[in-house]
Amino acid sequence: MLQELGKQNPHLVRLIQEHQADFLRSINEPVEGGENVLGVLAAAMPQAVTVTPEEREAIERLKAMGFYRALVLEVFFACNKHEELATNYLLDHMHEFED
Structure with a gap:
């Protein structure tokens, strides 16, 4: 997953690598509703976008x-x-x- 992200946003991957412990803690912390950040983000992501x-x-x-x-x-x-x-x-x- 990070390799693909690195192709599209190398700056973000560098930040994640430099602050790996903080990143892992952040994505694993429960947020409102008991889900972790990744679960919340996945639910918020649109599945498809239509363009003209x-x-x-x-x-x-x-x-x-x-x-x-x-x-x-x-x-x-x-x-x-x-x-x-x-x-x-x-x-x-x-x-x-x-x-």
């Missing part, structure tokens, strides 16, 4: 700029599917995404 052909084209254009698909999707949806806003965010923060 136009949105799919916008996502492909963002990927063509050289960004990982997972990052493009995260930014695109965080920007409420506004391609221009997503482009600006990716370009303004690209130094944060480099390996």
Whole structure:
């Protein structure tokens, strides 16, 4: 699981490795309802997202700029599917995404 995450978000994996004990403690601590963090996150994750052909084209254009698909999707949806806003965010923060 961490290997796949490392391909998509190496910075996050580095943080997990640097703070492994804290990370393990955090994901195993029960939260409200008695579940651990991973259970809560899994329940909160959408199973499928539908995009229009136009949105799919916008996502492909963002990927063509050289960004990982997972990052493009995260930014695109965080920007409420506004391609221009997503482009600006990716370009303004690209130094944060480099390996």
